[in-house]
Amino acid sequence: MNKQAKPVRIHDLIDRKSRGQKITMLTAYDATMARLLDRAGIDTILVGDSLGMVVMGCETTLPVTLDIMVHHTRAVSRGARRALVIADMPFLTYQVSLAEAVRHAGRLIQEGGAAAVKLEGGRAVADVVARLVNIGIPVMGHLGLTPQSVHQLGGYRRRSDSEAAQTLEDARLLQQAGAFAVVLESIPDETARAITAELSIPTIGIGAGPHCDGQVLVSYDAFGLFQEFVPPFVKRYANLGETILSATAEYIADVQGGRFPAARKPIAK
Numbered sequence: 001m002n003k004q005a006k007p008v009r010i011h012d013l014i015d016r017k018s019r020g021q022k023i024t025m026l027t028a029y030d031a032t033m034a035r036l037l038d039r040a041g042i043d044t045i046l047v048g049d050s051l052g053m054v055v056m057g058c059e060t061t062l063p064v065t066l067d068i069m070v071h072h073t074r075a076v077s078r079g080a081r082r083a084l085v086i087a088d089m090p091f092l093t094y095q096v097s098l099a100e101a102v103r104h105a106g107r108l109i110q111e112g113g114a115a116a117v118k119l120e121g122g123r124a125v126a127d128v129v130a131r132l133v134n135i136g137i138p139v140m141g142h143l144g145l146t147p148q149s150v151h152q153l154g155g156y157r158r159r160s161d162s163e164a165a166q167t168l169e170d171a172r173l174l175q176q177a178g179a180f181a182v183v184l185e186s187i188p189d190e191t192a193r194a195i196t197a198e199l200s201i202p203t204i205g206i207g208a209g210p211h212c213d214g215q216v217l218v219s220y221d222a223f224g225l226f227q228e229f230v231p232p233f234v235k236r237y238a239n240l241g242e243t244i245l246s247a248t249a250e251y252i253a254d255v256q257g258g259r260f261p262a263a264r265k266p267i268a269k
């Protein structure tokens with residue numbers, strides 16, 4: 001359990017990299033989960049647009065809107081005391097113009113209470129990253145399998161070795177633009193190792209092997225809540241889906257069998 005109440009800041013993550021200490025990140029979408037992750041001592045909580053799939057039941061992250069992200073980010077920020085809260089910028093909220101990107105990132109910070117935003121892409125978004133960082137909004141990049149480009153990528157497939165040079169170049173550009181960290185999703189371990197060695201900012205891996213400076217998982221995958229499909233790189237740390245199924249069956253049986261609620265003594269006059 002977490003004994004250190006001092007909030008985690010951006011510079012703490014960069015210090016961790018220089019000291020060789022791994023950074024931990026999980027996703028959360030509501031205050032209760034955020035409070036639990038925070039109490040357990042997680043460094044950073046990502047309000048991922050994965051909520052489109054694991055909370056909203058969509059096939060992709062594309063239907064997630066800025067209003068939805070602000071709503072969930074606000075809930076997570078209420079639950080997190082120590083962990084650094086990072087909010088995903090959803091599809092089409094940062095690609096149209098720099099002015100829109102500033103306004104939208106600003107809402108996640110001002111209304112949502114996030115400390116930083118995350119956005120997907122390399123070269124194509126480097127100017128957006130630079131603009132946000134210039135006005136004081138910390139930005140985390142996201143390279144490799146970028147779920148908002150699912151149609152262009154042709155599905156949620158692991159990126160190949162042949163894309164290594166491009167991914168490394170994109171990572172360099174994000175760092176130059178001022179990103180404080182970069183998520184590497186579903187790329188070969190050796191590509192992640194090379195990027196991690198090259199960058200001075202931390203890399204946070206998901207399906208990118210053990211050489212990254214930190215790791216992130218979607219909490220619904222890690223805790224066995226999302227059962228539609230499980231990405232191959234996920235480690236299950238709990239089976240809460242099964243726990244909820246059996247608890248619900250027990251509740252139904254108790255109510256139907258008249259065992260819950262128990263009769264109460266009449267109130268004495």
Ligand code: KIV
Binds near residue numbers: 047050051217218
């Ligand atoms: O949306 C999300 O949860 C993410 C993580 C998978 C990194 O972007």
